[in-house]
Structures are given as C-alpha cells and as structure tokens.
Amino acid sequence: KLHVTVALVAFGVLSIAATLAILLAIQERALRHRQFGRWLRALPPLTLTETLLFRLISAGFVLLTLTLLTGVLFVDNLFGQHLAHKTALSIAAWLVFGVLLYGRWRHGWRGARAVNLTLIGMAVLVLAFFGSKAVLELILHRGM
Known part of the structure; x- marks a missing residue:
C-alpha cells in the first residue's frame, strides 16, 4: 500500500506541475504577443508561477524517488511480473526531472526549456x- 500511495501522490504532484507548466507557457506567450486580457491579469506573476512550478517538480521528484525505492521492496521478478517497461519508463521520467532540476540549479534553466522538459518528463511518466499495459498488449502482443 505504501508504494502505491507514494506513486499516486508523486503522479498527482507532477501532474499539477505539468498543468502549471502549460499555464506558464500560455502566460509567457500572451505576454510576448502583448495580449493582456483579464485572465492574464488574474494570474500570478511569471516569477511566482515559475517558482511554484519548480517547487512542485522538486516535491514530485522526491516522491518519485521514494516510489522507485519502495518499488524495489515489492519486486520479486521484474520480468515475470511484467514490470520491466514500467520500471524503465519510471526511471527515464525520474532522469528527465532530475536533469531539469539540475539544469535549473546549475544553469538557471527556465521558460520554454523548463516547460518542455516538464512535459516530456510527464509524458514518459x-x-x-498507463502505457505499460499498452506496450505489452498492443506492441508485444502479450496478455497481462
């Protein structure tokens, strides 16, 4: 139960971060094109939105790390339990979010790069x- 709970919370936090990244991209685009509508004035400043985005990604990264660590406790046979794809993709998403956080810390990444990496990481997650079942059934033609 611990593993599943942590995984769901991690997924939820990173989903909110991805939604916020989309909102950040829309907000940046509107500002660049000087489209100052009411909805834009209702949003917090870009810097605050970006700060919140990275806080969510940081929390989600910690939770995803815990998910991977607790997952190790419950895997008896990685291939027999059909968890290889799920594990590999989860590690890939973890790496994307890790690279994003490192890039933000070390190189000050923000804006479009942050949005793109957030959305890529979320797509992999x-x-x-949800895609492990599709990979097994549709691509590899195996039942779960």
Missing part, C-alpha cells in the same frame, strides 16, 4: 503508469 504517463507512459510508465
């Missing part, structure tokens, strides 16, 4: 959570 969605594949890990």
Whole structure:
C-alpha cells in the first residue's frame, strides 16, 4: 500500500506541475504577443508561477524517488511480473526531472526549456503508469 500511495501522490504532484507548466507557457506567450486580457491579469506573476512550478517538480521528484525505492521492496521478478517497461519508463521520467532540476540549479534553466522538459518528463511518466499495459498488449502482443 505504501508504494502505491507514494506513486499516486508523486503522479498527482507532477501532474499539477505539468498543468502549471502549460499555464506558464500560455502566460509567457500572451505576454510576448502583448495580449493582456483579464485572465492574464488574474494570474500570478511569471516569477511566482515559475517558482511554484519548480517547487512542485522538486516535491514530485522526491516522491518519485521514494516510489522507485519502495518499488524495489515489492519486486520479486521484474520480468515475470511484467514490470520491466514500467520500471524503465519510471526511471527515464525520474532522469528527465532530475536533469531539469539540475539544469535549473546549475544553469538557471527556465521558460520554454523548463516547460518542455516538464512535459516530456510527464509524458514518459504517463507512459510508465498507463502505457505499460499498452506496450505489452498492443506492441508485444502479450496478455497481462
């Protein structure tokens, strides 16, 4: 139960971060094109939105790390339990978020690069959570 709970919370936090990244991209685009509508004025400043984005990604990264660590406790046979794809994709998503956080810390990454890496990481994580079954059934033609 611990592993599943931590995984769901990690997925939820990173989903909120991905949604915030989309909002950040829309907000940046509107500002660049000087489209100052009411909705734009209702949003917090870009710097605050970006700070919140990275806080969510940091929390999600910690939770995803815990998910991977607790997952090790429950895996008897990685291939026999059909968890290889889920594990590989989860590790890939973890690496994307790790690279993003490192890039932010070391090189000050922000804006479009941060949005793109957040969405890539989330897409890989969605594949890990929901796409493993599709990979097994549709691509590899195996039942679960």
